Amino acid sequence: MAHKAPGKAHRKGISLLELARQYPNEEAAREFFESIVWPNDERDCPKCGSLNTHECSHAKMPYRCRDCRKYFSVKTGTVMAGSPVPLLKWLYAIYLDSTSLKGVSSMKMHRDIGVTQKTAWYMQQRIREAFAHVGPLVFAGPVEVDETYIGGLERNKHAQDRKHLGRGPVGKTAVVGIKDRATNQVAARVIESTDGETLNGFVDDHSVPEAQVYTDGSSAYRGRENHEAVAHSVGEYVRGMVHTNGVESFWSMLKRAHKGTFHKLSAKHLQRYVDEFAGRHNLRNLDTIQIMEHIVARMIGKRLMYRELVG
Secondary structure, eight states: OOOOOOOOSOOOOOOHHHHHHHSOSHHHHHHHHHHHHSGGGOOOOTTTOOSOEEEOSSSSSSEEETTTOOEEOTTTTBTTTTOOSOHHHHHHHHHHHHHOTTOOOHHHHHHHHTOOHHHHHHHHHHHHHHHSOSSOOOBOSOEEEEEEEEOOOGGGSOHHHHHHHOSTTTTSEEEEEEEETTTOOEEEEEESOOSHHHHHHHHHHHBOTTOOEEEOSOGGGTTOTTEEEOOGGGTOOOBTTBOOHHHHHHHHHHHHHIIIIISOOOTTTHHHHHHHHHHHHHTTTSOHHHHHHHHHHHHBTOOOOHHHHHO
16 A cells, blocks of 8 residues: 655644643653553553553552563563663653754763763664654655665775775665655665665565656666656756655755764664654654654564664
8 A cells, every 4th residue: 555644734843841841750751651552541561461450559660460460661562671761761862853853963862861872872773763664665656766875985984994995885885765756755775785676676665566766867777667767977867857856855864964963874773874864754744742652652562672783
């Protein structure tokens, strides 16, 4: 089924002061998270799914399941599981990542919410895990498809590295992206190769077979049905409806964040950063609180261990 964008009726932002008034303490933050994890006041056990649960004021965990006899909290069964960080700080971290168009560095996050830089980095990686869309977005088109390369500037590399890596995209990480013109939604993926099989496979995963596809002059798409291209190599960037300006604007935001906010994006973690920017782009027409609710909902059923990140 082709993907539809969130509604664009009215977007309401919320300032940091308004957020503080709305969620002034840990209890208010807990109610926010529980309303999303357990809607309709149906608190189910994340271990066995039973609704036969009760509050426990005497234990480290606030709730207990009468059936499997396990203790749990609203963090259990989400990417926040095992985190000693208060829910209020998680709420503010989600807010900052939701509202900062060019992202937030872990150094700024640790100062803003009062945790160590290491903790802030780990929290943000788990929030990025939640930004990732479950299952591929499939667009009806027309769609624009383009590739970019993420990595350091050649002049910033040591002479030995420059000699080894060469010039241009060598030594950088390739990312392919697709933008649907009808919904303005995007999807992007880190790839190891920019060959025809990889690129066309990505397009097939994210668009219906009859979708009109616009690309640059890459030979990888040559022979594809419903396909037109502009020849960037000879200075052609727009020919009527044929262009890739939309997806290139997404790359511009990602690259500004790379240089201005994060400074370095390792290939190992790059997909999470790409997911964050694609997710924030796709939710941008919602109210700020709605965006935060979407992120929390996507935290459920996911787990990201610190050893997976640094191993």
